[in-house]
Amino acid sequence: MPQITYIQADGERHAVGADSGVSVMKAAISHGVPGIVAECGGSLMCATCHVYVDEAFADALPVPGDDEDEMLEVAASERRGSSRLSCQIEVTEELDGLVVHVPERQA
Numbered sequence: 001m002p003q004i005t006y007i008q009a010d011g012e013r014h015a016v017g018a019d020s021g022v023s024v025m026k027a028a029i030s031h032g033v034p035g036i037v038a039e040c041g042g043s044l045m046c047a048t049c050h051v052y053v054d055e056a057f058a059d060a061l062p063v064p065g066d067d068e069d070e071m072l073e074v075a076a077s078e079r080r081g082s083s084r085l086s087c088q089i090e091v092t093e094e095l096d097g098l099v100v101h102v103p104e105r106q107a
C-alpha cells in the first residue's frame, strides 16, 4: 500500500497508507490529516485541497490540466511551481513515499 506523507506548515508530519486509485486529497480526509479542507469534495471547484509536492516527486506527476491550473490561481496560499490540487493526484504504487507539504491556510 503506497505511503503518503503530509507535512504541515509547522513541520508536523502525518504518514498514511493510501489505496491505489484514491486521490491524495481523499487519503488525507479519510485519515483525518489536518489542513486539507476539500470543500468541493474533489470536483475542482474550491482549491482548498492545495498542496506543495516535494521536489523529489516533481517529475513523477503529470502536469496539471487546464481546470486545475485555473483553480490554483485562486488558492488562498501562495502558488508555487510545486503547487497542485491534491484531489487531482491519483495515488499509484509508483507514488509510494510521496511527500506533500500542506500550505499554511486554505481559505
Ligand code: FES
Binding pocket: 025, 037, 038, 039, 040, 041, 042, 043, 044, 045, 046, 047, 048, 049, 071, 085, 086, 087, 088
Ligand atoms: S477538493 Fe475542491 S478542488 Fe480539490
